[in-house]
Amino acid sequence: MIGNGLKPFPTLSDAGEEFPEIKMDFEMEEVNCPICEGSRGEPLHLEGSFQMVRCLSCQFVFLNPRPTSDSLFRFYQQYLPEEESSIESWQRMIEPVFKKAANLIQQYKEKGELLDVGSGFGFFLSEMKNRGWDVMGVEISQKAVAYGREVLGLTIHPGPMEKVSLPDNYFDAVTGFYVIEHLRYPMAFLGECYRVLKPGGFLLLRYPHTTPIKNLLQLLGIKNRLYDLPAHLSDFSPKMIQRCLERIGFRKCQHLIGGYTLPSDLGKRTASILFGGFSEALFCLSLKKILLPGVSKTIFAFKEGRA
Ligand SMILES: [Zn+2]
Numbered sequence: 001m002i003g004n005g006l007k008p009f010p011t012l013s014d015a016g017e018e019f020p021e022i023k024m025d026f027e028m029e030e031v032n033c034p035i036c037e038g039s040r041g042e043p044l045h046l047e048g049s050f051q052m053v054r055c056l057s058c059q060f061v062f063l064n065p066r067p068t069s070d071s072l073f074r075f076y077q078q079y080l081p082e083e084e085s086s087i088e089s090w091q092r093m094i095e096p097v098f099k100k101a102a103n104l105i106q107q108y109k110e111k112g113e114l115l116d117v118g119s120g121f122g123f124f125l126s127e128m129k130n131r132g133w134d135v136m137g138v139e140i141s142q143k144a145v146a147y148g149r150e151v152l153g154l155t156i157h158p159g160p161m162e163k164v165s166l167p168d169n170y171f172d173a174v175t176g177f178y179v180i181e182h183l184r185y186p187m188a189f190l191g192e193c194y195r196v197l198k199p200g201g202f203l204l205l206r207y208p209h210t211t212p213i214k215n216l217l218q219l220l221g222i223k224n225r226l227y228d229l230p231a232h233l234s235d236f237s238p239k240m241i242q243r244c245l246e247r248i249g250f251r252k253c254q255h256l257i258g259g260y261t262l263p264s265d266l267g268k269r270t271a272s273i274l275f276g277g278f279s280e281a282l283f284c285l286s287l288k289k290i291l292l293p294g295v296s297k298t299i300f301a302f303k304e305g306r307a
Pocket residue numbers: 033034035036037038055056057058059060
């Protein structure tokens with residue numbers, strides 16, 4: 001850790017006039033690269049007071065300094081929507097991505113044991129349960145855990161994952177939708193996923209890739225908060241995520257566009273359909289060669305061994 005200490009951080013009043021102020025004080029810490037431990041980075045983009053840097057050794061893009069573990073835990077207790085109507089509109093938005101992922105999983109295995117890390121309210125677990133899978137979730141938001149348990153009747157452990165004693169070689173599938181970009185130790189997370197998977201089991205991750213769009217918008221002089229800092233701590237490129245998975249031992253990594261979300265706001269919805277549809281079409285027409293930068297991706301990877 002650079003500077004080996006915690007820094008008090010001011011209220012984020014300079015977050016930018018165009019954007020709502022983030023009403024929380026964060027205690028910040030400077031860190032080395034979460035992937036290669038490199039201590040040298042170059043500033044890449046600013047969002048308010050938050051800075052994304054690029055590691056000079058491995059090119060990983062991450063938030064530095066970043067909120068401490070305690071600050072993040074408090075932040076996540078308010079991260080997901082609470083009102084019933086917001087939860088329902090969130091469900092409608094994410095549903096196409098969940099259905100696509102569920103279909104993909106069933107191409108490899110009809111039924112089995114599934115763990116969803118960062119399971120949120122439990123909608124993906126519910127989808128898989130309805131398809132005959134035995135499902136379990138891990139989630140850091142206490143309100144989301146309560147919703148999944150009480151409203152959907154699911155087994156969800158209050159996370160983080162490393163604090164839940166999960167057995168070795170147990171799950172046929174592990175999934176993580178929009179999780180890895182939130183984690184302080186992404187390599188440890190991938191290692192945990194590998195450990196709990198059966199040989200021949202598979203991991204499905206869904207993640208945003210924002211840096212190419214940030215670069216473009218910067219050229220055009222358009223202010224934005226697309227990195228969603230400090231909720232997101234990093235921005236994986238497809239190449240970087242594959243390299244990390246292979247370093248852990250995962251094999252047969254495959255990328256997919258994997259559908260797109262349907263936000264309730266008409267403008268965002270149209271953009272999502274256009275970009276999502278275009279990137280999906282481009283991916284198919286290029287025989288799975290071209291992954292449009294800047295849209296969310298799904299990666300699928302296998303643990304070695306026979307199922
Ligand atoms: Zn690095």
